[in-house]
Amino acid sequence: MTTLELRYRRLLRVYPAAHRAVYEEEMLGVLMAGSAPGRRFPTPADAMDLLRSGLTARFGRVFETQRRTGWRDAAAIVALLTAVLLAAIAARRLGQGLQLMGEGDAMRALGVDGLLLLDVAARSVAWSVTAVLALLGRPRATAIMATVAGLVELAAQVGWSVRLRGAFEVPWQLTAVLTAVTCAIVAVRAHSARESLGRRGVALAAVAAGAAVLTGRLNDFMPWWLTSEIWFDRDQSFGLPSPIVLMIGVLLLAALWPAPAPLRRRTIALLAPVAAAAVVRASFYRNYLDTSRYIDQAVLKTALMLAVTAAVFAVGVAVVRRRERATVR
């Protein structure tokens, strides 16, 4: 093997292995046939061309093969569902706050009556508007509003943390918020969620949101273990999402069912991190009660939760891609 050939071979390593397996020998033949006799180094133009084409084959293809396969459409659905879920959670808290106010609690902060409700009111309005815009098929406005709602959530978290001097709720919603904002931005050029889900899907998502609003509010009519969010054992050392939370999950899956299989798979892969965050949060229940007043613990738990959800996301995407690669071949 000549020095020039060795150098070309080294340059060709920039291509993905699958591409090299098919074309490497052939390309070497072409490169060597086009080289002047006695040449020891590739021409800069050839080297640049190989690097550019190799990198495009390596990374451009990943992007291109995933670009038109419905990830954006899935993101539009997930943006809608997470916005609905976050609106429902905030609305439920607002309901609880209003009930307390009705019972005589002034919900006073900074000397202003009712100011404590400002945070949940702002959250519920922001996410509700986001969900309505997503339903109306206004992707750009949805992305802007989701970003605003995400900032409101962030401000609320920081505000509460300061107010309670370092107490910091381990925010499983953080994953939902990040998911909602990212998906809304990614879905700017996608089919709307309403198109993908159909009327029945949207109706089921609305029922799921209704159930989320009512979670924990039905204690007068049903046993607590059915209606509280977290299902934990007697000494609260271990928790799991409660039956009503699982039912909300089942309703969301039912809403997705009529969508084409690839879209459904992608939507589930994008929603899985949110579900994982809810499970992690539930298992923190006891610890959360005891120790989350210490900021270092809270930061650790938040980091753990984000790591778990990121891992679930990576695994979900890999499973979808591997499964479809197997189907295509």
Place this chain on the structure above:
Amino acid sequence: MREPTFLVLTALAEEPRHGYAVIEDVATMTSGRVRLRAGTLYAALDRLRVDGLIEVDREEVVQSRLRRYYRLTGAGEQSLAAESARLRLQATIAESRLRTRRTTLGGATA
């Protein structure tokens, strides 16, 4: 369709050719204006194969080097015909506008 793709299809429309022969033919066809480089050529060949516009005709080993010959498929022929028609239409429009312009300018041709 980008120019390298169009030129590769045109080179293969005459007869099955291997990679280096495609480069040479494209250079001749364009009077040396376009000399495809290996990376660009194989990006086009790979895409055309995936899209079913070309296929492998045969393989040879010459002086211990692999040579793979490619040929146009039926879909490739149709695609090249459609692109040629599109380019011809564009050229006709450009020529007719240039003629009109020359007439308006009082017959000046330069």
